Amino acid sequence: MAALNRYLISHFLPGAVVVATGVAIALVSLGYPMGNLLRPGPGFFPMVIAVLLSLLGIGVLAEARVAYRARSAAPGDTEAQPPFPWRPVLCTCAGVLVFALTVERIGFVPASCLLIAITAFAETERSWIRLALVALFIALFGSLVFIWGLGLPLTAFGAS
Structure with missing residues (x-):
């Protein structure tokens, strides 16, 4: 039960x-x-x-x-449930928190790269080259959308 x-x-x-x-x-x-x-x-x-x-x-x-x-x-199946995935949850929360605390101090692009780097530790097997490309894309695309497109009061680099 x-x-x-x-x-x-x-x-x-x-x-x-x-x-x-x-x-x-x-x-x-x-x-x-x-x-x-x-x-x-x-x-x-x-x-x-x-x-x-x-x-x-x-x-x-x-x-x-x-x-x-x-x-x-499958009545004979008594497979044990895997443990709760704490590592991805904690890495994601930490990444979002670091982004929120640093985006106004160091700029959108570096804060986005930090976010991607911290959340990458949630994966046990990761490709740093692929993560660098994802971070670059997210930083540039996010800058285009949020800073230049929507006009949010942030800077791409440096303090706002």
């Missing part, structure tokens, strides 16, 4: 949380004018995000249900 509860929590709970988050965002966005496709109001994009998030959560739930049925069909 404990294995079943652990399985349900680790497979169904993430999907349920994503669906619940999507529904909550949708409920909040209903308080704003929607507008239309040609003139979207302030509630339009949150509603689109909420619908996409809910669909993603439903997909996760469907995948968990299929996996649960396949697991239930």
Whole structure:
């Protein structure tokens, strides 16, 4: 019974949380004018995000249900569940935190490269050349979109 509860929590709970988050965002966005496709109001994009998030959560739930049925069909299967992947979670959180703390001090490009480098430690096997190319692309594309395209008050290099 404990294995079943652990399985349900680790497979169904993430999907349920994503669906619940999507529904909550949708409920909040209903308080704003929607507008239309040609003139979207302030509630339009949150509603689109909420619908996409809910669909993603439903997909996760469907995948968990299929996996649960396949697991239930094999009655002799007592395979132990792998331990929780703490390393990727901690590396991702640390990378985002370092990015948030450094983006205004050292600039968008170096902070983005730090983010990619720190999150790379989540993988046990990594290609530093591929990561360098990804970091370069993310830094340049992010600079184009966020600094020059959207006009965020950040600099590409150096303090803002």
